[in-house]
Amino acid sequence: MSIQPKTRLYVDSPLGEGQAVGLDPERAHFLRHVLRLDKGNVVAVFNGRDGEWLAAIDGFGKGWCSLTVTEQRRLQAAGPDLWLLFAPIKRGRIDFVAEKASELGVSRLWPVFTRRTDPNRVNTDRLLANAIEAAEQSERLTVPEMADPLPLDKALAGWPAERTLYLCAEAGNVRPIAEAVRARPRGPAAFLIGPEGGFAQSELDEICKLPFVVPVGLGPRILRADTAVVAALACWQALAGDWTADGGDTRPPFRAPADPTVGE
Amino acid sequence: MSIQPKTRLYVDSPLGEGQAVGLDPERAHFLRHVLRLDKGNVVAVFNGRDGEWLAAIDGFGKGWCSLTVTEQRRLQAAGPDLWLLFAPIKRGRIDFVAEKASELGVSRLWPVFTRRTDPNRVNTDRLLANAIEAAEQSERLTVPEMADPLPLDKALAGWPAERTLYLCAEAGNVRPIAEAVRARPRGPAAFLIGPEGGFAQSELDEICKLPFVVPVGLGPRILRADTAVVAALACWQALAGDWTADGGDTRPPFRAPADPTVGE
Numbered sequence A, B: 001m002s003i004q005p006k007t008r009l010y011v012d013s014p015l016g017e018g019q020a021v022g023l024d025p026e027r028a029h030f031l032r033h034v035l036r037l038d039k040g041n042v043v044a045v046f047n048g049r050d051g052e053w054l055a056a057i058d059g060f061g062k063g064w065c066s067l068t069v070t071e072q073r074r075l076q077a078a079g080p081d082l083w084l085l086f087a088p089i090k091r092g093r094i095d096f097v098a099e100k101a102s103e104l105g106v107s108r109l110w111p112v113f114t115r116r117t118d119p120n121r122v123n124t125d126r127l128l129a130n131a132i133e134a135a136e137q138s139e140r141l142t143v144p145e146m147a148d149p150l151p152l153d154k155a156l157a158g159w160p161a162e163r164t165l166y167l168c169a170e171a172g173n174v175r176p177i178a179e180a181v182r183a184r185p186r187g188p189a190a191f192l193i194g195p196e197g198g199f200a201q202s203e204l205d206e207i208c209k210l211p212f213v214v215p216v217g218l219g220p221r222i223l224r225a226d227t228a229v230v231a232a233l234a235c236w237q238a239l240a241g242d243w244t245a246d247g248g249d250t251r252p253p254f255r256a257p258a259d260p261t262v263g264e
Helices: A025-034 A091-103 A124-138 A152-157 A177-183 A201-209 A225-240 B025-034 B091-103 B124-138 B152-157 B177-183 B201-209 B225-240
Strands: A008-010 A020-023 A042-046 A052-061 A064-074 A082-086 A108-113 A164-169 A189-193 A213-217 B008-010 B020-023 B042-046 B052-061 B064-074 B082-086 B108-113 B164-169 B189-193 B213-217
Touching: A008 A124, A020 A025, A025 A052, A025 A064, A042 A064, A082 A091, A082 A225, A091 A108, A091 A124, A091 A225, A091 B225, A108 A124, A108 A152, A152 A201, A164 A177, A164 A201, A164 A225, A177 A213, A177 A225, A177 B225, A189 A225, A201 A213, A225 B091, A225 B177, A225 B225, B008 B124, B020 B025, B025 B052, B025 B064, B042 B064, B082 B091, B082 B225, B091 B108, B091 B124, B091 B225, B108 B124, B108 B152, B152 B201, B164 B177, B164 B201, B164 B225, B177 B213, B177 B225, B189 B225, B201 B213
Parallel strands: A008 A042, A082 A108, A082 A189, A164 A189, A164 A213, B008 B042, B082 B108, B082 B189, B164 B189, B164 B213
Antiparallel strands: A020 A064, A042 A052, A052 A064, B020 B064, B042 B052, B052 B064
């Protein structure tokens, strides 16, 4: 019977047997005062490079916690090569986008400003924190990269030709998503989701001219931007990503105990 | 050039040319004081039975607004026959489930209590209000039916044999969702999503013995219950529902102006 870790944390330090890991004050507080863990308790840690390891708590101090890495639980594995380009939307909903995209295995989160994007700033630190928390809970071995926010045309100017960019179109005569994804060769992919107000028509015309862009339809109802993100990513994962047979790790996953700080 | 309605409302009254429609105080307030509409302005209305109509505002009073129905915009059409059975979860997340399920075309929302369901009550009025608001915004011609909450075993006891119940399994050796959905004949479907703590093993064993149950996998990461709802419904719609070619209304949809009361 293997040890059941009390929680799962993303850390920055290298991981290997006997390695010491220090936690930041926020994590130290979380382990000590929220989860009420103590010296000797075991947690799981991952850093996106060295797989997942068990680590035992050595001790706590004022604003710190030190761990010693003991044994490896999972080898590092690459996740899907899937980017999400999204126009910033209102606060609650954009937090949700970062959380859900991370759970759904996105490798890069990229805020882009379209002509009708309403907020003209975006707090990438907060979005990354949401994405990391979701990665910890969802058993990912990586966390999404947060790309620097750019105007959409700048983001598309240096686009790698081999990466399909699926454009979630609000309406019009476009190919249904399942059909479009199945028609493309497997390979690097990205989704572009517009702002709540939609793309400007001239902007849409320009995007659709790009050779790597494939417009896809998400059915006859109008979806909110945050719904479209989850729906589109799930369809891609189910048809071309790691939800297909043998796509992912088949070990029974570790489930963290209920976390009192999560949710509303 | 056709008239662009200022918003879209679900109403209970019969709809037909010349029909008078009264709005409740909340809707009347919304039109008058939030959207700042006036006598003569036109809105779209639907009731789930008679299609979608334009209606002109006749006047406002203290807590009321009366409309006269003018012309039909869309004929009534049946939506997908898709139920969602879900274990109640925390407040913010369950509101989200009702909203997203409605956007994704669910015909019946059915809260069920599993052994590990945490909240033991559920506010179906609030969930229905969220579902109706999402239906208004998403261009649905129907609103989801809200079934009476039941313990899961009671809900399954009278199950119609021809309706496939897809069980979103957290882990284990189950068929990936795309494969499982494609292997079933098209027809009435339902999804069952467990609580945040998962199903009890004995409960899961019992459910899986039922002849209409098909367990499906949603990839190698652990999804939160609310993420699993959106992901599973989107995959079904894309593969077997009205997101497939010619599944839905192909008219360019009406987009309501930005609604200041929506969102956080």
